Amino acid sequence: xxxxIIEEIISSRLRKKSRIxxxxxxxxxDYVPETLPHRENEIRRLAEILVVALKGERPSxxxxxxxxxxxxxxxxxxxAKKLAEKAPSLNARxxxxxxxxxxxxxxxxxxxxxxxxxxLRIPSTGIAISEVYRRYIKALDNWGGLHIxxxxxxxxxxRREGDDLLYKLVRINEELTKARVAIIGITNDINFVENLxxxxxxxxxxxxxxxxxxxxxxxxxxLMQRAEKAFQPGAVSSxxxxxCAGLAAREHGDARRALDLLRVAGEIAEREGAEExxxxxxxxxxxxxxxxxxxxxxxxxxxxxKLVLKAxxxxxxxxxxxTTGEVYNRYFKLSLEYGYEPLTQRRISEIITQxxxxxxxxxxxxxxxxxxxxxxxxxxxELIDLLEGAIKI
DNA sequence: CTTCCACCGGAAGTACCGGTAA
DNA sequence: TTACCGGTACTTCCGGTGGAAG
Numbered sequence: 001x002x003x004x005i006i007e008e009i010i011s012s013r014l015r016k017k018s019r020i021x022x023x024x025x026x027x028x029x030d031y032v033p034e035t036l037p038h039r040e041n042e043i044r045r046l047a048e049i050l051v052v053a054l055k056g057e058r059p060s061x062x063x064x065x066x067x068x069x070x071x072x073x074x075x076x077x078x079x080a081k082k083l084a085e086k087a088p089s090l091n092a093r094x095x096x097x098x099x100x101x102x103x104x105x106x107x108x109x110x111x112x113x114x115x116x117x118x119x120l121r122i123p124s125t126g127i128a129i130s131e132v133y134r135r136y137i138k139a140l141d142n143w144g145g146l147h148i149x150x151x152x153x154x155x156x157x158x159r160r161e162g163d164d165l166l167y168k169l170v171r172i173n174e175e176l177t178k179a180r181v182a183i184i185g186i187t188n189d190i191n192f193v194e195n196l197x198x199x200x201x202x203x204x205x206x207x208x209x210x211x212x213x214x215x216x217x218x219x220x221x222x223l224m225q226r227a228e229k230a231f232q233p234g235a236v237s238s239x240x241x242x243x244c245a246g247l248a249a250r251e252h253g254d255a256r257r258a259l260d261l262l263r264v265a266g267e268i269a270e271r272e273g274a275e276e277x278x279x280x281x282x283x284x285x286x287x288x289x290x291x292x293x294x295x296x297x298x299x300x301x302x303x304x305x306k307l308v309l310k311a312x313x314x315x316x317x318x319x320x321x322x323t324t325g326e327v328y329n330r331y332f333k334l335s336l337e338y339g340y341e342p343l344t345q346r347r348i349s350e351i352i353t354q355x356x357x358x359x360x361x362x363x364x365x366x367x368x369x370x371x372x373x374x375x376x377x378x379x380x381x382e383l384i385d386l387l388e389g390a391i392k393i
Numbered sequence: 394c395t396t397c398c399a400c401c402g403g404a405a406g407t408a409c410c411g412g413t414a415a
Numbered sequence: 416t417t418a419c420c421g422g423t424a425c426t427t428c429c430g431g432t433g434g435a436a437g
Contacts, residue, residue: 108421125421126413302424324400347425349401365401369435372399 019232020270020277026230027263029256032074032081037225038218039071042209046079049207050182053083053146054092058173058180061204065187066211069254072186073100075211076150080184083148093145101157107165110157111136114149133168137175144178155189163197170203213253219245222255223262231266236277240265243279247286261285291386297358298390304343306391307334308351312361313388316379323374324349352377360387 025031036043050059066072080096087094097117104113108129112122115136122132140147149169151157158166172181185204187193193201214222223241241262248258262277264285269277301309311330315322322330328345335342352375356363360383363375379387 106422123413125411126419128420131420304424343424344426345400346402346427350425353402365433367433367435368399369433370396370398370437371435372397373431373433374398374400 019273019275020235020266021230022232023230024263024266026226027259027266029259032078033226035225036071036074036078037221038214039075039211042071042075042211043079045207045209046075046184047083050079050083050148053094053148053182054087054090056092056146058146059148059182060206061170061183061185062207062209063185063187063193063205064209064211067188067213067252067254069248069256069258070211070213071255072188072211073152076152076184076186080148080150093143094148095143095145096148096150098150098152100152102153105157105160107161108132110151110165115139118143118147137172140179140181141177145180147179147181148184149181150184150186152186153188154185155187158196163200166200166204167197170200214249214255215253216242216245216249219249219253219255219258223258226259227262230263231277234276235269236262236266240277240279240282243282247282260289264289294360294383294386295390298360298387301391303340304335304347305351305355307331307338307340308348309355309360309387309391310334312352312355312377312379313384313391316377316384320378322377324352324377325374327352327377349375 026033046062046064049062052059064072064076077098080098084094084096095117097114099110099113101110104110108125111129111132112124115122115132118136118139120135120139122135151166154166166183166185169181169183183204193205196204220238220242223245224238227236227241244258244261244265247261248254251257261282262285265277265281268281268284268288272281274281298306298309308327308331311327311334312322315326315330324345328348331348332342352361352363355361360379362378362380365373366376367373
């Protein structure tokens with residue numbers, strides 16, 4: 001009986017308290033802990049730069065560099081939040097806006113998001129960008145404090161939209177009479193600054209902080225600190241944590257990855273009803289994370305990208321690789337079979353590039369001399385079946 | 394050294410959607 | 416309601432190109 005299944009799950013998960021987790025939230029990537037191990041220097045630097053805000057001065061703009069999962073976001077939020085909390089007792093007005101410009105990915109939405117942190121309500125579309133900008137400036141001056149604007153992953157943004165917005169923001173203080181704006185830009189691409197307008201560059205990079213990747217030992221400390229609060233005593237050994245740390249350290253010391261690994265390993269252990277998390281659980285977590293990402297990406301693909309992916313899978317199964325032209329021909333046939341109007345090759349070429357960027361396929365531009373220039377397209381063997389299952393049309 | 398393949402990928406434009414302001 | 420606005424998906428056109436073959 002189905003109700004028995006539900007009953008069983010409820011009784012095994014809810015009635016007994018988890019043997020593994022005490023508070024899983026703590027392993028969540030957005031959770032900002034009370035202390036950030038091995039980032040003391042970076043916190044101090046940033047705080048020293050921004051602290052003049054509490055005296056009513058405008059602090060320097062800051063550029064923060066560092067690879068993913070090196071604590072850039074956490075440190076920036078942490079310092080901004082602490083200062084904002086401290087401000088009222090010192091009779092200073094300080095607010096901060098945090099925008100991840102990879103998620104909030106158009107100029108309009110970025111400004112709207114910044115403005116909304118001042119309590120401004122901006123429609124999601126419909127008015128001109130310059131109008132939103134104007135309202136933001138007006139709201140700033142009415143309020144008259146210091147606004148710290150944290151722009152996360154700005155390299156993504158600038159690559160897509162250019163540096164117009166940065167240019168405007170950097171010079172916004174010239175238009176303000178009472179309020180001030182300080183910008184914290186966060187990027188994981190060190191080269192990105194070189195392509196910026198020199199004026200933006202010098203202004204945004206008044207101060208620069210570089211976040212080095214964590215090594216395995218530091219990752220171990222980070223995981224340990226969180227694990228103590230997140231797990232039941234004895235549920236996870238230091239050996240397991242050290243294994244997670246090692247795995248993540250190999251991928252350029254990414255703390256987010258390390259935390260995900262530990263959390264999912266814990267979930268697997270719990271599902272199994274195990275007493276504690278083992279290294280085997282971590283290994284499986286590693287596979288599960290990757291496969292889950294791929295599956296979600298593939299199964300939510302729109303129609304034509306799905307058809308293109310299907311064409312690629314067929315070709316790869318037959319002969320190992322494919323080219324843009326071959327994929328297009330196969331896609332063309334498939335489209336007609338399913339009764340859809342095929343798109344142009346130009347568009348398909350773009351879709352192939354997108355599939356590559358999502359990590360579903362590998363597409364490299366190669367020149368084969370007399371035989372032309374094209375994309376060489378492959379799929380990792382382990383992913384073929386997974387992808388095939390994900391794209392039932 | 395030149396040729397020339399099989400594309401790449403930028404630019405500009407069209408159509409449409411979901412939304413706002415007046 | 417009409418007139419915009421921004422974003423996305425797509426097309427058309429086309430100059431550009433790495434390197435094997437000649």
